[in-house]
Amino acid sequence: MHLAILTPDPADETYAERWREAYEQYRIAFAAAGVETFASSWVDPWPADVDAILPLRAWGYHKRAMLWAERLADPPAPLINPAHLLRWNTDKTYLSALAEAGVPVAPTVFTDTLDQVILDKAFASLGCEQMVVKPAISAGSFQTYLLGKGEAAPDVPGLLMLQPYLDAVRGEGELSLFYFGGALSHAVRKVAVGGDFRVQPQFGGQVDAIVPTREMRALAETTLAAAPEGAVYARIDLIRGTDEDLKLMEMEAIEPDLYLGYSQGATSRFVRAVLAAI
Amino acid sequence: MRALPLIAAVLLLGSGIAQAAEKSAPRRAEPESAVEEDDGGLGALFHASTAAVRERLGDPDVSRAEGKGAFWTYRLPNCALFVFFHESPRGLRVTGASTGPRKRGEPPMTVQQCLATAVQFGSPN
Numbered sequence: 001m002h003l004a005i006l007t008p009d010p011a012d013e014t015y016a017e018r019w020r021e022a023y024e025q026y027r028i029a030f031a032a033a034g035v036e037t038f039a040s041s042w043v044d045p046w047p048a049d050v051d052a053i054l055p056l057r058a059w060g061y062h063k064r065a066m067l068w069a070e071r072l073a074d075p076p077a078p079l080i081n082p083a084h085l086l087r088w089n090t091d092k093t094y095l096s097a098l099a100e101a102g103v104p105v106a107p108t109v110f111t112d113t114l115d116q117v118i119l120d121k122a123f124a125s126l127g128c129e130q131m132v133v134k135p136a137i138s139a140g141s142f143q144t145y146l147l148g149k150g151e152a153a154p155d156v157p158g159l160l161m162l163q164p165y166l167d168a169v170r171g172e173g174e175l176s177l178f179y180f181g182g183a184l185s186h187a188v189r190k191v192a193v194g195g196d197f198r199v200q201p202q203f204g205g206q207v208d209a210i211v212p213t214r215e216m217r218a219l220a221e222t223t224l225a226a227a228p229e230g231a232v233y234a235r236i237d238l239i240r241g242t243d244e245d246l247k248l249m250e251m252e253a254i255e256p257d258l259y260l261g262y263s264q265g266a267t268s269r270f271v272r273a274v275l276a277a278i
Numbered sequence: 279m280r281a282l283p284l285i286a287a288v289l290l291l292g293s294g295i296a297q298a299a300e301k302s303a304p305r306r307a308e309p310e311s312a313v314e315e316d317d318g319g320l321g322a323l324f325h326a327s328t329a330a331v332r333e334r335l336g337d338p339d340v341s342r343a344e345g346k347g348a349f350w351t352y353r354l355p356n357c358a359l360f361v362f363f364h365e366s367p368r369g370l371r372v373t374g375a376s377t378g379p380r381k382r383g384e385p386p387m388t389v390q391q392c393l394a395t396a397v398q399f400g401s402p403n
Contacts, residue, residue, distance in 0.1 A: 064344060073318075073376035091351065228378075
């Protein structure tokens with residue numbers, strides 16, 4: 001069996017060699033299961049003679065979202081996760097769809113343009129003193145800003161999402177639950193430290209394994225049940241809102257960091273879920 | 279004369295590495311039929327201008343300019359429609375489209391079926 005794992009655009013220096021280490025971990029894991037993998041840049045034509053395509057390292061898709069969407073239109077082999085889920089998950093307006101389906105989502109405003117008037121109105125409607133602003137198609141805190149009331153609106157083109165900054169990122173943290181083949185695998189919490197508001201390890205975020213509570217599982221599974229079907233892998237990111245209830249921050253089903261090293265057996269569970277889907 | 283065997287060894291080593299790289303690199307799929315060669319179910323909208331698309335479908339729910347192209351998203355009642363534009367001598371023109379579900383349980387639709395939904399329910403705006 002041959003599996004292509006999508007990797008970044010080699011011309012994008014943001015990712016330079018970082019992706020190789022991550023790809024190597026997957027290559028070794030799949031090789032142990034008798035599966036040969038190939039690294040294939042997502043910006044290149046699709047690879048041939050593969051049984052499935054895994055977009056796990058398609059870093060940078062958000063920078064060329066149109067090309068990404070075009071790539072998803074006609075893959076030569078099954079995509080895992082399926083193309084319809086990848087498309088749905090590309091644009092964070094999926095949060096609105098989930099909210100409409102009854103999932104408690106962190107308060108979010110979407111806007112095509114951002115000027116001071118719109119920003120001030122957003123502060124008023126969200127009822128917050130600090131706000132996180134980022135593109136609706138983004139990843140890894142790309143073009144993400146933390147603004148205080150009265151600060152100038154950043155010049156970021158395209159559809160933007162605005163969410164209140166929640167103190168919980170520095171306390172309880174962002175809670176991430178990982179589901180493989182629809183079953184809970186493991187969970188971690190990521191806490192922003194120092195002066196940063198971003199929880200990712202590359203920004204200094206502190207990561208710890210946790211045992212998810214019933215409350216966390218309930219929200220994660222409600223989210224999965226409301227999302228398009230077919231998720232072989234998904235990371236559900238939760239955070240506690242100002243009302244002390246857990247809210248959905250994001251559902252990541254394209255190229256999330258799966259934090260496999262934080263749970264014994266997680267890698268095997270992931271590999272089994274992928275192979276079961278092929 | 280002593281350098282020749284070394285050079286030969288280097289050349290052989292280089293070709294061996296190149297062969298190994300070739301062996302491990304995935305073969306690329308046959309070039310996809312350029313989107314332009316297949317209307318992908320778009321019918322009259324294939325190669326249409328942005329104005330023509332607006333006239334038929336209304337303003338998109340999301341529009342994104344990217345390089346010399348753009349793509350528009352329409353959230354239609356039973357499907358999401360993504361329309362791709364690329365620059366041409368006559369300005370931006372539709373080169374392709376794809377569809378996706380808007381919510382769980384929606385059956386997969388072709389571009390043609392999704393477009394028919396737009397016509398059935400009228401302009402989304």
